[in-house]
Amino acid sequence: MNTPVDPTTTDSWNRLNQLKDVVKPDLRAWFHSDRQRVEKLTYQAGDLLVDLSKNLINGDILRNLLELARVTNVEERRDQMFNGEHINNTENRAVLHTALRRPAKERLNVDGQDVVDDVHAVLHKVFAFADRVRDGEWKGVTGKAITHVVNIGIGGSDLGPVMVYEALEPYVKEGLECRFVSNIDPTDVAQKTAGLDPETTLFIVASKTFTTLETLTNARLARTWLLDSLRAAGALDNATEAEAVAAHFVAVSTALDKVKEFGINPANAFGFWDWVGGRYSVDSAIGTVLAIAIGPDNFRDFLDGFYKMDRHFAETEAEKNVPLLMGMLNIWYVNFCKSASHAVLPYAQQLHRFPAYLQQLTMESNGKSVRWDGAGVNYETGEVFWGEPGTNGQHAFYQLIHQGTQIVPADFIAFANPAYPLKDGKKDVHELFLSNFFAQTQALAFGKTEAEVRAEGTREEIVTARIFEGSRPSTSIMAPALTPSVLGQLIALYEHITFVQGAVWGVNSYDQWGVELGKKLALDIFPAVEGDEDALAAQDDSTRSLIRYYLSQRRH
Numbered sequence: 001m002n003t004p005v006d007p008t009t010t011d012s013w014n015r016l017n018q019l020k021d022v023v024k025p026d027l028r029a030w031f032h033s034d035r036q037r038v039e040k041l042t043y044q045a046g047d048l049l050v051d052l053s054k055n056l057i058n059g060d061i062l063r064n065l066l067e068l069a070r071v072t073n074v075e076e077r078r079d080q081m082f083n084g085e086h087i088n089n090t091e092n093r094a095v096l097h098t099a100l101r102r103p104a105k106e107r108l109n110v111d112g113q114d115v116v117d118d119v120h121a122v123l124h125k126v127f128a129f130a131d132r133v134r135d136g137e138w139k140g141v142t143g144k145a146i147t148h149v150v151n152i153g154i155g156g157s158d159l160g161p162v163m164v165y166e167a168l169e170p171y172v173k174e175g176l177e178c179r180f181v182s183n184i185d186p187t188d189v190a191q192k193t194a195g196l197d198p199e200t201t202l203f204i205v206a207s208k209t210f211t212t213l214e215t216l217t218n219a220r221l222a223r224t225w226l227l228d229s230l231r232a233a234g235a236l237d238n239a240t241e242a243e244a245v246a247a248h249f250v251a252v253s254t255a256l257d258k259v260k261e262f263g264i265n266p267a268n269a270f271g272f273w274d275w276v277g278g279r280y281s282v283d284s285a286i287g288t289v290l291a292i293a294i295g296p297d298n299f300r301d302f303l304d305g306f307y308k309m310d311r312h313f314a315e316t317e318a319e320k321n322v323p324l325l326m327g328m329l330n331i332w333y334v335n336f337c338k339s340a341s342h343a344v345l346p347y348a349q350q351l352h353r354f355p356a357y358l359q360q361l362t363m364e365s366n367g368k369s370v371r372w373d374g375a376g377v378n379y380e381t382g383e384v385f386w387g388e389p390g391t392n393g394q395h396a397f398y399q400l401i402h403q404g405t406q407i408v409p410a411d412f413i414a415f416a417n418p419a420y421p422l423k424d425g426k427k428d429v430h431e432l433f434l435s436n437f438f439a440q441t442q443a444l445a446f447g448k449t450e451a452e453v454r455a456e457g458t459r460e461e462i463v464t465a466r467i468f469e470g471s472r473p474s475t476s477i478m479a480p481a482l483t484p485s486v487l488g489q490l491i492a493l494y495e496h497i498t499f500v501q502g503a504v505w506g507v508n509s510y511d512q513w514g515v516e517l518g519k520k521l522a523l524d525i526f527p528a529v530e531g532d533e534d535a536l537a538a539q540d541d542s543t544r545s546l547i548r549y550y551l552s553q554r555r556h
């Protein structure tokens with residue numbers, strides 16, 4: 001493992017610091033003085049058109065950002081990742097989500113094993129199972145075909161599947177509905193099982209480790225629900241409980257021994273590997289629910305999309321490499337412009353869970369304050385990712401992005417062709433929708449000057465309130481349509497952007513020790529919440545007082 005370069009010691013970092021002070025961002029002037037700006041700063045990555053021209057960069061800044069990437073060995077680390085070196089050093093693992101989408105004909109030997117072969121063997125099993133469910137060949141315990149699939153998982157075993165299911169809803173097989181249970185709040189299981197017919201419902205327990213408290217608890221609740229409801233319907237008379245569980249539960253995990261302990265037949269379990277991080281796993285067997293929903297052919301297109309972006313990232317020269325450029329732009333905003341957050345604003349209702357998905361991908365990856373050599377960082381890392389689909393966000397939080405005191409870089413995402421082409425009289429509603437997409441990035445970049453506000457005849461006392469200073473940064477990403485392949489490309493784009501930032505910051509983007517303490521404490525605190533006095537006495541004053549309040553109020 002190479003020692004990470006402290007980026008603040010490099011010439012390019014120092015130069016960028018100076019540029020931050022001397023270059024006053026002025027997108028109006030920059031666009032005016034350079035009619036080639038858009039052409040120079042618009043890129044193609046696979047099917048994605050990416051316009052970076054409305055970012056707060058000039059040629060000098062961009063050059064130094066790319067130089068910073070070079071001297072912090074981003075490309076070298078990228079190659080190490082693609083080749084299966086153990087760059088996740090705190091867990092001593094390779095980081096190989098990119099192997100999940102390699103075509104079958106490729107070979108990649110890692111730790112003495114051809115991982116591409118392994119990947120395709122599992123894909124084959126997942127697809128065969130998906131086809132059986134889709135064709136009605138897989139039967140519930142009473143011989144009926146499956147109409148509802150409930151995926152039980154949390155974090156990476158939930159956010160990816162649910163996001164993709166929503167995004168590719170037009171591709172979902174008619175007559176099939178998938179639901180997603182993640183929260184240990186019992187409301188989640190209660191609501192998601194409501195109205196289901198146990199005879200036609202299949203549960204997928206998705207957990208990389210198969211130890212996650214939420215998922216295993218929810219899986220047990222679901223098993224109880226299944227058996228109780230089958231019994232109540234008289235549907236268990238001719239079958240044992242074990243037969244019912246075998247017909248209605250399958251699992252996805254790297255821990256197949258634990259799957260067996262839970263009572264799920266390992267023959268009905270789909271594996272993956274420790275070199276796939278949870279938040280990078282939607283294209284592994286964790287996507288089994290998706291393979292059922294959209295079918296193996298569409299799932300293959302989804303994987304091809306990832307692969308397209310992987311090739312772009314691995315092979316494109318730095319000056320045209322979109323994940324590299326976007327990752328370095330984020331470095332510019334976080335470390336030099338002091339932006340603490342990053343908005344993701346899809347103009348596609350189907351992508352309404354994309355910002356939530358990116359929150360785990362980016363924040364669990366780069367929310368770190370030690371480098372991979374164990375040294376503390378003395379610069380900012382990570383940013384808060386957030387967002388909502390346009391146009392909803394426009395009527396909620398865009399005010400702050402337009403006129404607030406913080407610089408919030410924003411990624412706008414839109415598609416030329418809608419899933420549902422509807423008309424309002426003669427007006428194409430998608431065109432109205434896209435006009436908002438174009439208008440927002442224009443308003444952010446170019447604002448409205450005092451003179452323009454006055455020219456509108458604005459009352460003098462509200463002129464300043466109506467000025468938009470402009471030069472608010474945005475990136476526009478467009479594609480022909482939200483297909484499985486385009487979605488795969490979009491996800492891989494953000495995976496690689498996250499990689500680039502982590503590499504420059506010298507952090508291990510592939511562990512997540514920061515979530516462990518809370519998990520352990522929840523188990524330690526549980527006896528106190530049940531009312532055990534010794535356990536209560538062991539808590540800090542605030543926690544004890546809160547638990548006592550709970551105990552005084554509980555009615556069950």
Ligand SMILES: O=P(O)(O)OC[C@H]1O[C@](O)(CO)[C@@H](O)[C@@H]1O
Nearest residue numbers: 154155156157207208209212278
């Ligand atoms: O798939 P598992 O092992 O149940 O883990 C679920 C999630 O829990 C975490 O480990 C921590 O929240 C995530 O990284 C992971 O995606």
